[in-house]
Amino acid sequence: MNQIFKEAKAVYEKLGMKVDEALKTLQAFPVSMHCWQGDDVVGFDGAGALSGGIQTTGNYPGKARNYQELMDDIDEVLKLVPGTKRINLHASYAIFEDGEKVDRNAIEPQHFVKWVEFAKARNLGLDFNPTIFSHPLAEGLTLSSPDQKVREFWIEHCQACIRIAEYFASELGTPCLMNIWIPDGLKDIPGDRLTPRKRFMESLDQILSIHYDKEKVLVCLESKVFGIGMESYTVGSSEFTMNYAKTRGILPLMDNGHYHPTEVVSDKLSAMLLFHDKVALHVTRPVRWDSDHVVLFDDETKEIAKEIVRNNAMDRVLVGLDFFDASINRVAAWTIGMRNMQKAMLYALLQPYDMLKEAQDQGDFTKIMVLNEELKTYPFNDIWDYYCEMNHVPVRETWYDEVKNYETEVLAKRG
Numbered sequence: 501m502n503q504i505f506k507e508a509k510a511v512y513e514k515l516g517m518k519v520d521e522a523l524k525t526l527q528a529f530p531v532s533m534h535c536w537q538g539d540d541v542v543g544f545d546g547a548g549a550l551s552g553g554i555q556t557t558g559n560y561p562g563k564a565r566n567y568q569e570l571m572d573d574i575d576e577v578l579k580l581v582p583g584t585k586r587i588n589l590h591a592s593y594a595i596f597e598d599g600e601k602v603d604r605n606a607i608e609p610q611h612f613v614k615w616v617e618f619a620k621a622r623n624l625g626l627d628f629n630p631t632i633f634s635h636p637l638a639e640g641l642t643l644s645s646p647d648q649k650v651r652e653f654w655i656e657h658c659q660a661c662i663r664i665a666e667y668f669a670s671e672l673g674t675p676c677l678m679n680i681w682i683p684d685g686l687k688d689i690p691g692d693r694l695t696p697r698k699r700f701m702e703s704l705d706q707i708l709s710i711h712y713d714k715e716k717v718l719v720c721l722e723s724k725v726f727g728i729g730m731e732s733y734t735v736g737s738s739e740f741t742m743n744y745a746k747t748r749g750i751l752p753l754m755d756n757g758h759y760h761p762t763e764v765v766s767d768k769l770s771a772m773l774l775f776h777d778k779v780a781l782h783v784t785r786p787v788r789w790d791s792d793h794v795v796l797f798d799d800e801t802k803e804i805a806k807e808i809v810r811n812n813a814m815d816r817v818l819v820g821l822d823f824f825d826a827s828i829n830r831v832a833a834w835t836i837g838m839r840n841m842q843k844a845m846l847y848a849l850l851q852p853y854d855m856l857k858e859a860q861d862q863g864d865f866t867k868i869m870v871l872n873e874e875l876k877t878y879p880f881n882d883i884w885d886y887y888c889e890m891n892h893v894p895v896r897e898t899w900y901d902e903v904k905n906y907e908t909e910v911l912a913k914r915g
């Protein structure tokens with residue numbers, strides 16, 4: 501054990517924190533890394549240009565153009581991030597061999613065998629998402645469409661995704677979180693808000709009516725407040741999603757870019773945890789809108805992590821990341837976001853919650869502020885560095901040398 505870590509540990513222990521326990525707890529906490537940062541949400545099925553009111557901006561060279569490149573890039577990130585990782589796939593990342601072309605409603609587990617092999621070899625769990633955008637049948641409404649044929653297509657797609665998620669869980673021995681998000685919405689003031697939501701509800705009921713193992717597939721539903729071109733109305737609003745999830749026994753998913761700018765997910769979590777056994781998160785960084793910037797070690801990320809830890813909910817909150825920045829090195833973007841989420845969890849594991857709670861109950865709000873502020877300059881980084889060393893991943897910014905080297909050797913050679 502190095503001297504710097506020993507000294508930092510002693511500082512935290514003076515305040516009653518159990519540093520070794522914190523490191524052990526963090527080691528087991530999974531963060532699910534979204535595959536779509538590596539190729540700007542393009543996918544492999546060539547079904548259509550990015551749509552659904554989300555946008556990737558930037559043109560940094562070296563984006564992954566096929567599954568082998570995407571897997572290589574993910575491997576590079578895995579070498580740089582400590583702790584337990586999962587990979588979150590979208591259905592559009594199905595792997596078709598020999599010119600095979602299968603539409604989204606007909607995808608099967610066989611189209612994901614290579615991903616399962618990849619995950620098995622690296623001891624990773626897989627999470628999954630139907631891809632209900634970037635497709636000719638997603639130009640208007642999807643699961644809430646007035647066109648029955650369109651709705652049926654996406655219902656079939658989601659049911660296919662449940663079967664694929666179950667295959668992932670069976671093969672990998674860990675439940676698969678399967679998140680449904682639809683972009684459905686309207687640019688301007690609707691003539692009818694209710695009927696699309698009713699159709700969405702009925703479509704979801706149909707999706708969930710197939711038999712599947714609920715221990716293996718954790719279906720969740722992601723809400724959204726607006727999208728580009730859907731500024732006035734989204735069908736899958738927060739209220740819709742919370743009520744649907746609660747009444748149907750599935751998980752709600754909160755993406756912290758999907759609320760009005762002054763709302764924070766850190767404040768919502770405790771309320772959700774009172775009513776749901778499990779809650780899923782997309783941790784992202786909205787800058788003025790749902791911009792999906794890379795996750796930083798910022799106040800809200802730390803506050804989300806603190807809420808997970810202080811409410812004793814590390815096994816009830818399923819954390820995945822969701823950002824896509826094409827203006828910087830994509831491997832670095834992933835690494836920054838993943839390391840920051842892990843860092844925020846460690847920071848949260850080193851807080852004196854009992855003391856803070858007691859101070860609040862006694863009305864000593866000054867003490868809460870004093871502790872919160874002083875803890876900001878505790879020797880946290882020495883504990884984090886030690887955690888990186890323990891995990892045999894680079895300490896501090898040295899990981900960027902590896903990424904630069906990978907950029908020269910691999911990314912720069914891509915067309």
Ligand SMILES: C[C@H](O)[C@H](O)[C@@H](O)C(=O)CO
Binds near residue numbers: 541554629681722
């Ligand atoms: C690609 C993702 O599924 C997408 O980002 C979704 O989760 C979302 O957040 C849309 O704004």
Ligand SMILES: [Mn+2]
Binds near residue numbers: 722755782
């Ligand atoms: Mn999201």
